[in-house]
Amino acid sequence: MTTPTKPPTTDQIRTAWDTLAPGFDRHTTPHTMQFGEQILAEAAVGPGTRFLDVAAGSGALALPAARRGARVVAVDIAPAMVERLASRARAEGLEQVRALVMDGEHLDLDDDAFDVSASLNGVSLFPDLGRGLAEMARVTRPGGTVLVAAFGPPQKAEFIAWTLGALRAAVPGFAGLPTDPPPLPFRLADPERFAAVLREAGLGEVTVRQAVMDTPFGSATELLDTIRSSHPLGAQWIAGLTEAQSTEVRQILEGMLRERSGGAPGAVLHTTINVATGTP
Template structure:
């Protein structure tokens, strides 16, 4: 979606494990990967990928000059910020005129095991309260709303694309369900009997297959500065 090459300067906001930063660097771009979590930054730095610099930084107040980067990305990062609109505005601020801004969010209530757990809970325990999703996910859940927010942040020529990827859940991992679902509040508030019912339902869905695909859909907002 964004042409990158040896002369491209790239910023990855809330870079997490550095997946996007590493792909951009393999295309020859010079990448600054930022995250507010020192552990994530340390992990990126330890990978020692040529062309990638990693720094601890708050995406809501980037310590970077205006109009500096050819492309600024935040995949499933800025949507988690307390002030996500400020995060979008900061992305736009540091994007050079004519440069690209790219933001990824989920089209539904998360992805992979989070999405699967929610679907199974709603089937087994209808009406049961679920975890509260970040406000940005609701605000950016439609192409119209997504484009509106990108423009309000300072971008222009915005468009939104839908991308679906099958997360491959290995059913053998259901023997240790906490490793799959333990990060979700929707798992932790279930009783042991309810958790067992969830695992039984997922096994039924897998129907003996070693891998259960979980279609997960993202909305990717692409804009120009």
């Protein structure tokens, strides 16, 4: 049994993600953008699609959608994330991207304004998940698509599972991930619960399928940089290490990567992602 903790305030959430933004943009977005391209192709996002990216980070869904010709609005609660998304869009000449600072639980957007509203490991982190999903449904036109992708089980996110294993080996008493309840990134790991939550938000024709995100890591350092920048919890894990523990964790991970790749310094790790769609 775990001790209840007070949920973070909106300002605390904003500050945490603002702090992570430089590393998130450098390490996490390039990895997840390839997966974003994959699921957008399957959702038939194309020229003229009115597309909303909720909790957009620095653009793993928004930018691939714009490249496909969609008219994109991307929102995130963290101003630093929004600025990095806008900078990426400007660098690519994607003038059809509007990047806005906005709380996804309270979208300042019109009803029925989008053909597709999507979120990749974003709305699943909201303190009020049901509210976030209901807002996505509200701003999506009848017959449109709400697309939500979220992590499957932690053990099937190898970049996390491998790091947790290395931390347990190097840090006496390391607690790892809580299980009751699980951390927010894994609250939709069960496909049946995921589908039920979407239906509770007012969506119909709900489907949930599992996909695999393949992520190449060139070194243990790159892997740890990704863990550090991808979520405040990962940042806490790495920040709490002594120099000796950090060295040991890195050595363990280097060995695991080399074993996976047959002796090369880097390897591809696999992550199961639940990809759900529903219709308002």
